Amino acid sequence: MSVLSDDRRLHGQLIGRQGSRADLNTPVLVLDLDVLERNIATMAKAAAASGARLRPHAKTHKSVDIARLQIAAGAFGLCCAKLGEAEALAAGDIPNLHITSPVVSAPAIARLAALNARGGGLSVVADDPDNVAALAAAASPDHPLEVFVDIDPGIRRTGVASDEAAVALARQIADAPALRFGGVQKYCGREQHIEEFAARREAILAQTEALRRTIAALTEAGLAPPVVTGGGTGTHRIDLELGVFNELQVGSYVFMDDQYLACGLTEGEEPPYERSLFVDARVVSANHGPLVTVDAGFKAFSTDADPPAVLDGAPAGAKFAFMGDEHGAVIAPGVSEGLKVGDLVRLAVPHCDPTVNLYDSYHVVRGDTVVDIWPVSARGRSR
Structure with missing residues (x-):
């Protein structure tokens, strides 16, 4: 059973x-379905008003049913933290799945290539040349795999550590017949939970300026990123205002747990x-x-x-x-x-x-x- x-x-x-x-x-x-629907509609409206694409993060809810509500409200697709999450959502016909953590083992890369061959708009991040080479060897030119360069926001978890490394990795992706350069990802997880709005905004301003420099370096090298993806529930209002991200990876807004309710998501307004x-x-x-x-x-x-x-x-x-x-x-x-x-x-x-x-x-x-x-x-x- x-x-x-x-x-x-x-x-x-x-x-x-x-x-x-x-x-x-x-x-x-x-x-609570009434509240869930209001939260989904509020975020969709905010993204649409700013012209940003919404690709909410399914690591929060891990649910095909909630993903369907988000797609129906205008989301482009969903983000997944792990390949297994993407497989589960793909089985529910959720399109345009983006895996926000590197996929590196040989068995996992084989699964990734098989999932990509099914169609539906799969993408993944990378921060290592050997990983990119392995992705290129597993994917097919008939179904190119979209790969984003992951940018380290300073927490040293994943992501390239310099603009030079970002350019080199983007070029490697763009030159591989079985891959397609999707853009860059920068997720500032540490900043999401700074409780005071002004302090959070100041921290994101610094991160955004660094991201602008990375984008400029890529553009100068002829590798302007088509999509700049990242952001989160804690910073989405600031990210939309600054206008560098053209895709948002917000997740916890659907539920609003204690950690996010402790943060002032807006300045001088009721919590959205x-x-x-x-x-x-x-x-x-x-x-x-x-x-x-x-x-x-x-x-x-x-x-x-x-x-x-x-x-x-x-x-x-x-x-x-x-x-x-x-x-x-x-x-x-x-x-x-x-x-x-x-x-x-x-x-x-x-x-x-x-x-x-x-x-x-x-x-x-x-x-x-x-x-x-x-x-x-x-x-x-x-x-």
Whole structure:
């Protein structure tokens, strides 16, 4: 039995029944469809108004269903962090997939070439001449593989480290009959989470000036990049204003986890995006006055951020603390007097990407009614 059919076995009878969110088995990943649709529409409108192409990052949601909503709203395609994510989305007929991390092993390059031969507009990044040579040897001139030069923004994770290296790699790509030079990618991940807008803008100004110099060097060498791709949820307003990126790789705007909600995405305006993703948990023990135990622990949340906030179902000011793999504590004075075994508590998602990867399905709601169950299509696709 497939994972999705198992979730439908558990919860399929709840779809369409008013108030059915309260009857879900917990812990459960819940997606508010009304908010999701608003977030998707808001980002699509912002990109269209600036003339930038939108290619949202699927590493956030790993979902064919959400990708389809983004395409329907005007997105050109989707970005994927790993080849396996691209394979999962391609199986759902999502077009124009761009892999934002280098693909380097021989088996993976063979899979990449096979996926590219199917058509649909696949592209990938590279930052190493030997990797480019391997891509060129595996691809076919009948179906050229589009390759972008990855630019290091200073975090030394991936990307070429100089303008000279960018020009040399772009020339190697352009000269290979089985490859096509797609442009450049620069993702400033460190800057996305600078909380204060003015400080984030200042940091992105410096990064953008460096990118302008790289583009100028490529242009002078006769290799003007057709597409300049990058950006993110935290910097997209600044990126659109500066006008250097003509493609945006925004991802977390669809969910707005704690890490992005802590950032001022605009200056002096209401936040343009809302929280749409939650984990619902249930009280399983209430024998101690200042705390109750819920059924969501380390296996229910990524733990690379602060513990989840308690949003609903508990007294104002209640805090969450992990109590092991399967359990968490909701802590507040006298909380066990107000909550009993079986009560629901709604929890925030501190970091959406790795939390989503812990679940098989989204339980999609409008208000308090379950309206659908969507698979996390690319769950576990780490290679």
